[in-house]
Amino acid sequence: MVISTITDQISRTVEGVGDVLSAPFSDPVIRLGVTGLSRAGKTVFITSLVANLMNRDRMPQLRAASRGAIRAAYLQPQPDDTIPRFRYEDHLAALTGNDPHWPQGTRRVSELRLSLKVQPTGLLSGIQGPRTVHLDIVDYPGEWLLDLGLMDKEYAEWSVSVLDRIENRAEAAEFLALARQTDPTADLEEPQAQRLAEAFTGYLKTAREAGFSDCTPGRFLLPGDLEGSPVLTFAPLPQAQGAGRKSLWREFERRFDSYKRHVVRPFFRDHFARIDRQVVLVDVLGAIHAGPRAVEDLRHAMADILSAFRPGRNAFLSRLLNGRRVERILFAATKADHLHHTQHARLSAITEALLRDAKDRADFAGARTEAMAIAALRTTVEETIDHKGRALDVVRGRLLETGKQAALYPGELPSDPARLLNPALSGAEAWLDADYSIMRFAPAKISLAPGQGPPHIRLDKAAEFLIGDRL
Ligand SMILES: Nc1nc2c(ncn2[C@@H]2O[C@H](COP(=O)(O)OP(=O)(O)OP(=O)(O)O)[C@@H](O)[C@H]2O)c(=O)[nH]1
Numbered sequence: 001m002v003i004s005t006i007t008d009q010i011s012r013t014v015e016g017v018g019d020v021l022s023a024p025f026s027d028p029v030i031r032l033g034v035t036g037l038s039r040a041g042k043t044v045f046i047t048s049l050v051a052n053l054m055n056r057d058r059m060p061q062l063r064a065a066s067r068g069a070i071r072a073a074y075l076q077p078q079p080d081d082t083i084p085r086f087r088y089e090d091h092l093a094a095l096t097g098n099d100p101h102w103p104q105g106t107r108r109v110s111e112l113r114l115s116l117k118v119q120p121t122g123l124l125s126g127i128q129g130p131r132t133v134h135l136d137i138v139d140y141p142g143e144w145l146l147d148l149g150l151m152d153k154e155y156a157e158w159s160v161s162v163l164d165r166i167e168n169r170a171e172a173a174e175f176l177a178l179a180r181q182t183d184p185t186a187d188l189e190e191p192q193a194q195r196l197a198e199a200f201t202g203y204l205k206t207a208r209e210a211g212f213s214d215c216t217p218g219r220f221l222l223p224g225d226l227e228g229s230p231v232l233t234f235a236p237l238p239q240a241q242g243a244g245r246k247s248l249w250r251e252f253e254r255r256f257d258s259y260k261r262h263v264v265r266p267f268f269r270d271h272f273a274r275i276d277r278q279v280v281l282v283d284v285l286g287a288i289h290a291g292p293r294a295v296e297d298l299r300h301a302m303a304d305i306l307s308a309f310r311p312g313r314n315a316f317l318s319r320l321l322n323g324r325r326v327e328r329i330l331f332a333a334t335k336a337d338h339l340h341h342t343q344h345a346r347l348s349a350i351t352e353a354l355l356r357d358a359k360d361r362a363d364f365a366g367a368r369t370e371a372m373a374i375a376a377l378r379t380t381v382e383e384t385i386d387h388k389g390r391a392l393d394v395v396r397g398r399l400l401e402t403g404k405q406a407a408l409y410p411g412e413l414p415s416d417p418a419r420l421l422n423p424a425l426s427g428a429e430a431w432l433d434a435d436y437s438i439m440r441f442a443p444a445k446i447s448l449a450p451g452q453g454p455p456h457i458r459l460d461k462a463a464e465f466l467i468g469d470r471l
């Protein structure tokens with residue numbers, strides 16, 4: 001009787017220990033942030049990455065996959081109940097269904113948990129069963145990182161710097177005219193506040209379309225649920241002497257603080273500060289195609305975005321991170337399927353050079369960084385055609401607009417990145433000695449064999465860099 005109680009207790013204790021070890025909270029978690037400017041390719045990247053981690057035949061460069069250590073990969077409920085789930089199934093159906101098309105743009109943060117069952121190799125392989133590693137993927141707009149610059153600023157200081165910067169921009173003429181007519185010391189009238197905010201938002205939109213990257217506050221462009229709320233109803237105003245408590249100026253000052261407290265701070269606290277690994281997607285080809293000004297703007301935008309990975313410079317972020325760091329950052333030039341593979345190394349080199357400034361200034365000590373050219377979803381096949389007696393390496397795909405097949409020769413990228421970056425830096429209007437064209441391809445109709453994910457370029461190499469060491 002006594003003995004059985006004792007053994008009972010022992011077995012229960014052992015069971016208890018086992019429970020703790022295998023309970024979800026003790027499994028290792030990798031939090032992977034996926035960001036980039038609007039249309040950089042975040043949604044397509046996450047969809048294809050997850051599909052290719054679930055069906056791994058196209059992932060030879062992910063070593064855990066090629067040596068067979070990943071036994072299974074499956075979706076699980078994510079850890080954060082209040083963040084929208086990444087709509088993986090919808091996006092995959094869009095990309096790989098009968099009528100393949102690109103997914104819609106995303107306006108909010110979203111999250112997805114993929115769990116991997118991994119069999120340890122080496123010494124432990126004989127003794128240990130498979131363990132579970134959770135990969136929590138967070139999709140967030142790069143534009144939101146730009147708001148970090150607001151955290152260390154007061155409204156007055158922010159207003160002066162914005163008004164200075166946009167003084168000579170044609171896109172800002174309408175807003176500036178309205179701001180000049182406004183008496184900031186007059187009592188707040190909500191319709192007037194709304195007109196100012198609308199004009200300022202209008203400026204931000206056209207400025208972004210014109211290629212300017214300093215378009216903050218970021219949530220004015222992607223308001224989501226906050227659309228129309230007071231926290232987004234303010235604008236920069238000239239410094240006002242003696243603005244009273246009920247004045248427009250004071251109210252805008254209060255709303256600016258509220259924006260920092262209720263919009264910017266929670267994003268950095270709840271999402272950014274928890275990221276272990278980060279991929280920054282950059283549409284370098286798109287910018288090259290748009291011309292030197294777009295390349296220079298992209299360079300600026302990336303420098304601003306990457307300052308978020310340089311916490312030492314920002315008191316707010318340093319406090320928040322408290323010594324924590326992103327361990328690895330991948331800079332990926334997306335949509336490389338527009339180029340024949342013979343040019344991929346040049347695209348990587350240009351990407352690396354484009355970000356060098358930002359990288360050099362950023363103190364990434366402790367974080368490993370790498371640049372590569374990838375395509376999350378390959379829409380083309382390669383061909384060599386005869387063009388006026390010369391062999392030309394092209395890619396062929398289905399055009400988005402007409403559905404017709406077309407061959408694309410996008411132009412030859414220079415082997416020395418400076419040949420692109422210098423004219424961009426010195427304000428050239430057009431490329432002098434070359435022309436870069438681009439076509440928009442639709443996703444190709446594909447039939448996937450069992451075990452295969454969607455076709456891609458170097459997604460496996462990207463995955464190896466981002467998570468390979470933890471599998
Ligand atoms: N050819 C090709 N085009 C791509 C690829 N990835 C993205 N694109 C193109 O880029 C567009 C934007 O891709 P998304 O993944 O929706 O970009 P996003 O960063 O999520 O965009 P937002 O959610 O609007 O910020 C797509 O509609 C495609 O036209 C790729 O691997 N190959």
Ligand SMILES: [Mg+2]
Pocket residue numbers: 042043044104105106107
């Ligand atoms: Mg998206």
